[in-house]
Amino acid sequence: MGKTMIQKIIQRASGKEVQVGDRVWCKIDLSTARDFGGPNCVLQFDEVTDKAKVWDPDKIAFTFDLQAPAHAEKVANNQKIIRDFAKRQGISKVFDVNWGIGQHVLLEHGLVKPGDVILGTDSHMNLLGGVGAFATGVGNTDIVASWINGTLWFRVPETMRITTTGSFGKGVCMRDYLTFLVGKLGADGMFFKAVEYYGETIEKSSLADRITLCSMVTEMSGKVGLITPNGEVLDWLVKRAGKEVIERIEAMKADSDAIYSDDLHFDVSKLEPMASCPDAPDNVKTVREVAGTHIDQVHIGSCSNGRFEDIAAAFEVLKDAGFQVSDNVRTIITPTTREVMKQCAEAGFIQKFLEAGVVFTNPTCSLCTAEHYGVLPGGDVGVSTTNRNFIGKVGKGSHTYLVSPMTAMASAVKGVLTDPRDILK
Amino acid sequence: MEQSVLRGKAWVFTDDVDTDLIYHNKYLAETDPKKMAQFSFEYYPGKENFAKEAKPGDFVVAGRNFGAGSSREHAVYCLKELGIPVVLAENFSRIYYRNAINNGYPVLFVAGLSQAIKDGKIKDGDELEVNIGTGEIKDVTNGNAFHGDAVTDLEKDIMASGGLIEYLKATATKK
Numbered sequence: 001m002g003k004t005m006i007q008k009i010i011q012r013a014s015g016k017e018v019q020v021g022d023r024v025w026c027k028i029d030l031s032t033a034r035d036f037g038g039p040n041c042v043l044q045f046d047e048v049t050d051k052a053k054v055w056d057p058d059k060i061a062f063t064f065d066l067q068a069p070a071h072a073e074k075v076a077n078n079q080k081i082i083r084d085f086a087k088r089q090g091i092s093k094v095f096d097v098n099w100g101i102g103q104h105v106l107l108e109h110g111l112v113k114p115g116d117v118i119l120g121t122d123s124h125m126n127l128l129g130g131v132g133a134f135a136t137g138v139g140n141t142d143i144v145a146s147w148i149n150g151t152l153w154f155r156v157p158e159t160m161r162i163t164t165t166g167s168f169g170k171g172v173c174m175r176d177y178l179t180f181l182v183g184k185l186g187a188d189g190m191f192f193k194a195v196e197y198y199g200e201t202i203e204k205s206s207l208a209d210r211i212t213l214c215s216m217v218t219e220m221s222g223k224v225g226l227i228t229p230n231g232e233v234l235d236w237l238v239k240r241a242g243k244e245v246i247e248r249i250e251a252m253k254a255d256s257d258a259i260y261s262d263d264l265h266f267d268v269s270k271l272e273p274m275a276s277c278p279d280a281p282d283n284v285k286t287v288r289e290v291a292g293t294h295i296d297q298v299h300i301g302s303c304s305n306g307r308f309e310d311i312a313a314a315f316e317v318l319k320d321a322g323f324q325v326s327d328n329v330r331t332i333i334t335p336t337t338r339e340v341m342k343q344c345a346e347a348g349f350i351q352k353f354l355e356a357g358v359v360f361t362n363p364t365c366s367l368c369t370a371e372h373y374g375v376l377p378g379g380d381v382g383v384s385t386t387n388r389n390f391i392g393k394v395g396k397g398s399h400t401y402l403v404s405p406m407t408a409m410a411s412a413v414k415g416v417l418t419d420p421r422d423i424l425k
Numbered sequence: 426m427e428q429s430v431l432r433g434k435a436w437v438f439t440d441d442v443d444t445d446l447i448y449h450n451k452y453l454a455e456t457d458p459k460k461m462a463q464f465s466f467e468y469y470p471g472k473e474n475f476a477k478e479a480k481p482g483d484f485v486v487a488g489r490n491f492g493a494g495s496s497r498e499h500a501v502y503c504l505k506e507l508g509i510p511v512v513l514a515e516n517f518s519r520i521y522y523r524n525a526i527n528n529g530y531p532v533l534f535v536a537g538l539s540q541a542i543k544d545g546k547i548k549d550g551d552e553l554e555v556n557i558g559t560g561e562i563k564d565v566t567n568g569n570a571f572h573g574d575a576v577t578d579l580e581k582d583i584m585a586s587g588g589l590i591e592y593l594k595a596t597a598t599k600k
Contacts, residue, residue, distance in 0.1 A: 023579035036453045037496065043456055048590050066453070074454045081456075123496040123520055137520055139498030141527040145589050153579055153589075187441040188490040192519055221490055221518055280441070369450040388494060390443045392468045393450065 002255030004159035005226045006194035009134045009252055013117045020259075022156045029116040030059055031146040034102050036066040037121025039078035040140040042085040045147055054089050055150040061093035061111065062086055063102030063120075067372045068364045070097070100337030100363030101303045103128050103135065104211075108339050110240035114229060115248040119146055124303050124387065126217055126224040129195075130210035131237055132252060134224050157194045157223050158261035159254075164199035166269035171421035173313060174209035175305055175385065175404035177201075177266075179274035182219055183284025190222030193261060196254060197227045201268055207233045208307035215304040216387050219281040228253070273407045273419050278381075278399035279391035287407050287419045296380040298325075298412040299367045300405050301334030305385035306363075308343040311335060314409035315349050320425045323356045326415030332359045332374050334366055358412075370395045383411045431510050433482035435551040435564070436466075436475060440488035440539055444495040444521065448503045458502035465503040481508025484553050488514065488539030492521020498528070505530050511557050513573055515539040526580045527589035531557050533573025541571065 003011070010018050013026035033041045045054070054060055062082050070076035079097070086094045099105045103125055106112050114132030118125065123137035138152075146152045164177070182189075195217060202210070210233065214225040228249055229237050238245050273287040300306065300314050311333060318325070325331045333353060335341040341363055344350050353360050367374040368386050370393065376382050378397025385408050389400035403411070406420035413423060446469040448461065455461055466475035485504060491514035492500060501524045504512065511531040515538040525532045533555075541547050551566040555573075562571040576584060586592035 037498075040456050040498065072454070078454055078456065121496050123494060125496075137496035139496055139501070139520065139524040139527065141498060141589050142523060145527075145593055148590075148593060153583075155578075187493060188518075191490070191516075218494070221493060223519060369453070371451045371453065388443070388445070390445050390494075391470060393445050396468065 001259065002257035004194065004254045004258045004260065005196055005252050006134060006157060006159055006224065009115050009117065010154060010156055012115060012251065018156045020156050020158050023153055024156065025151045026117050026154055028059065028119055028146045028150055028152055030061060030106070030111060030118045031143055032061040032063060032102060032106065032118065032120040033143055034062070034066060034121055035064040035068065035075070035079050035082065037140055038062055039081040041121065041143045042081050044140055045144045048144065049148060054091070054147045057090045059150065060091050060147065061095070061106060062091065063095045063099065063105055064097045065101045066365045066369060068097035071372055098338060100335070100340070101306070101365055103303060104336045107131065108240065108337060110242065113241050113245055113248050115252045119143060119152065123218045124215055127211045127215035127303055129217070129224040129226045130207065130214040131229050131233070132226055132249065136224060137218070157192055159194045159196055160190060160262040160264070161196050161198065161260040162264045162266070164197065164201040164266050164268060166201060166267040168268055168271065171406055171419065171424050172271050172273055173404050173406060174205060174212045176271055176274045177268050178213050178216055179276055179284055179402065180271060182216055182276065182281050183274070185220050187219065187280065187282045188221045190217060190220040192221065192223060194223050195225040197225055202227055203230055206309050207236060208309035211307065212304055216281065219387060273404060273421070275407065275417070276389055276402035278401065279389060281387065281389060281402060287403065287417065290401065290417050291419055293417040294381060295329055295383050295411055295415070295417055297330045297332070297374070297376060297382045298408050299332045299334070299374060299382065299384040299386065300408045301336065302365065302368055302386040303336065304387045305405050306334055306336035306340065308340050310385065310405040311340070311344055311349060312347070314405040315352070317406050317409040317420050317423055318352070318356055318413065321413040321423050323352055325357045325412040327357070328415040329412055330359065331357065331412040332361060332367065334361045335363045337363045367394055383408050383417065431482060431555045431557065433484050433553060434480070435484050435486045435547060435549060435553050436472065436479060437542055437547060437549045438469070438485065438487040439542070441490045441493050442487050443493045444497055444500040447492065447500040448497060450495070453497060453499065455499065458506055461499050461503040462506040465507055476507065479507060479509065483509060484555060485509050485512045486538070486542070486547060487512065488542050489516055491517050493518040496520050498524045501525050501528055501530055511555060513538065513555070513562060526576060526583050529584055529586070529588035529591070531584070533557065533560060533575060535562065535571050535573045538571065541569070
């Protein structure tokens with residue numbers, strides 16, 4: 001019987017022929033932790049192993065992104081726990097507060113290859129499926145277990161196949177398609193499943209778009225969404241991670257007779273700008289339906305939509321609006337990584353954003369929590385390109401609309417929820 | 426596995442309860458599991474006082490996809506430390522499920538529970554009798570009965586060891 005991509009990845013990592021439902025132990029290619037969850041891992045590891053050596057310091061990485069730089073003593077101390085542990089263990093892959101959001105930093109550093117099994121204390125690790133890696137968010141106990149002997153247990157999941165055709169219209173992008181999918185499939189629409197994305201829309205999409213599409217598999221309760229690198233994305237990846245990428249892609253291709261639990265087809269040609277409305281990602285409407293809604297703050301960034309292409313799309317909207325955001329909203333842009341921030345600087349974006357009244361921050365997760373900067377007070381309504389909008393997530397009693405970078409900027413310009421097609425020339 | 430019948434009060438939640446509602450991101454910097462209990466469900470509308478009012482032995486009862494969202498193990502620790510002996514839900518989100526198993530924290534899969542909650546067949550404050558070993562669940566307040574399935578396969582072995590680290594130590598000793 002043919003195998004899907006996730007089955008092939010798990011077969012490589014476990015050294016076993018596997019079927020859906022099997023529980024197997026997989027060798028871990030990279031086990032990471034961040035400033036959140038990381039200190040918990042370190043303290044637990046030291047306690048249960050009596051400060052033993054980790055299985056392989058070269059296969060462990062730390063990233064500082066949730067609260068970078070630290071805003072409170074407790075957080076600063078947590079970050080120090082990680083730095084001290086890394087030093088003691090000889091772990092050199094430590095990406096401190098100056099680097100940006102973990103998964104993206106790892107990817108930019110060539111530490112992610114198709115077919116890799118990667119762990120992290122971040123439920124959106126699986127956005128690395130955008131380059132065909134099986135990355136998954138786990139708790140501290142899973143990380144500690146992997147640091148002890150380099151393996152971890154997995155259940156071999158069913159695979160859903162989603163084929164996408166058509167080109168996006170003006171003012172519409174991959175984030176709108178993702179929002180559409182979350183609304184269509186629902187909060188448990190991918191329950192425990194892996195997903196393979198195919199079709200012309202995916203094949204011609206940018207790395208940033210692939211990351212976006214895979215970033216909210218978690219919001220549909222899926223395990224990982226996988227895309228086979230091709231074209232410019234493949235070239236980019238080979239440059240960073242080496243030629244082994246090509247062999248890996250060959251090895252993990254799904255068989256033509258692979259079994260899929262679901263086979264879905266969507267065409268994006270007539271798709272409109274979409275919004276996840278308060279207070280759940282799957283409460284989806286078109287932006288037209290909620291246009292004019294009062295808003296207090298706009299945020300463009302996060303692991304889902306803070307890459308250069310995302311910020312460039314927002315820039316185009318701002319340009320067509322005459323480079324001025326509304327005085328009635330606080331507009332904040334947070335690039336995903338230092339590399340992205342440099343790209344924005346080189347393109348001349350940052351100067352223009354600042355002149356338009358935007359707060360342009362260092363690369364960090366920031367507005368994904370109520371415990372860094374950009375927190376919303378009770379009753380405020382935010383518009384954001386992040387990936388969760390449960391009630392009070394970024395401040396007790398606040399509500400958030402999740403939208404594309406273009407819709408976010410259009411809303412920042414008008415001061416109310418706005419369809420970007422009303423601004424784009 | 427615990428065979429005795431536990432008795433406690435039901436705290437009833439909806440479908441798709443996200444980890445931010447169980448244990449809010451505001452308290453992620455906490456590293457001591459014992460201090461996590463006090464923040465349980467602080468951001469869940471209507472259940473803000475859960476941590477103060479729930480008694481050890483009370484049950485968390487929920488619909489589908491309990492524990493959606495974040496990887497934070499805090500969301501398991503807080504309920505465990507509060508003395509909630511088991512979470513009863515129609516099913517559990519992926520990471521929450523792993524985190525519970527890895528800590529030897531019992532969860533029961535209760536078919537039809539999501540609809541039963543919506544239909545008011547099990548309500549906040551109902552007295553429940555739960556046998557974690559057999560999966561028998563009785564709502565003493567209204568007489569309704571439910572059945573919960575425990576985990577199977579490798580997860581059952583990990584649970585029997587008391588958690589993932591204990592399981593690894595036990596299997597390493599055998600070798």
